[in-house]
Amino acid sequence: MLLENKVAIVTGASRGIGRSIALLFSKEGAKISAIARTEQDLKNLKDEIESTGGKCLIFKGDVSDENDVKKSVEKTIQEFGKIDILVNNAGFGIYKPVVELTTEEFDKMVAVNFRGVFLFTKYVLPHMMRQNSGVIINISSIAGTLGVRNMAVYAATKWAVNGFTESIMHEVREYNIRVASLCPGSVDTNFSNVAGSNPPTKDKVLKPEDVAQTALLIATLPERAMLSHLILRPTNPR
Incomplete structure (x- = not known):
């Protein structure tokens, strides 16, 4: 198994891309620490992973709450002893013109x-710096590489994630920590980052499993190699 004895934190793990990443990484041998806001979906994920012999720790929390983040990281270390992979997946978007978007x-x-x-x-x-190894995968978006009508703020947050990822990569590569941004195009989830009057054909857009497979590739490259920025597109979405 490609991730045997590894420990992975996955945020936004209860649905969509995060859930697919958690399931695939577990199948490849990783112990999963899953964080999300929906407790029942987390319990369902835990049951599915453990039904196949995997190990899964769940934490109901808000990724924007500093206390929740600290507690979930501490709980992961207490339970599994280390953190090898962090997948920052939690995110959402609101499709509105800027003039209609509320400050909240x-x-x-x-x-x-x-x-x-x-x-x-x-x-x-x-924790990764002390162990002199680790992989951080930030799930961004193709909207973080180009402007998208009626999604200005969502796109801006993903541009920020890409800039943050690139800068952190330069800060920590001396500790053998690899940091990557993964930018999918349209994915068949509850939220598609390409919206409008002419959406892509649903059965041709990316599936969460496609993004999970790409995240696995990033996480399992030889330690001397790093993918720092990757755009994943549907082959023929129309």
Whole structure:
């Protein structure tokens, strides 16, 4: 198994891309620490992982809450003894013109999509630096590489994640820690980052499993090699 004896934290793990990453990483031997806000979905994930012999720790919490982040990282260390992989996946978007977007909606997108990435990275990195190894995968978006009509704030948070990822990579690569941003195009989840009057054909867009497989590739490269920024697109979405 590609991730045997590894420990992975996955945020936003109860649904969509996060859930697929947690399941695939567990299948490949990783012990999973899953964080999300929906407790029943987390319990369902835990049951599915443990039914196949895997190990899963769940934590109901908000990635933008510093106390929740600290507690979940501490609980992971107490339970599993280390953290090898962090997948910052939690995020959401609101499809509105800027003039219709409320300040509260702005604050919430920034808090979940960017503050959450900052907090988990801040509290996981000291453990990775002490062990002189680790992988951080930040699930961004193709919207973090180009402007998207009616998604200005969502796109801005993903641009921020990409800039943060690139900068952190330079800070910690001397500790053999690899940091990558993974930027999917349209994914068949509850939230598609390409919306509008002419959406891609549903059966041709990316599936959460495609993103999970790409995250696994990033996490399992030889330690001397690092993918720092990757855009994943549907082959033929129309």
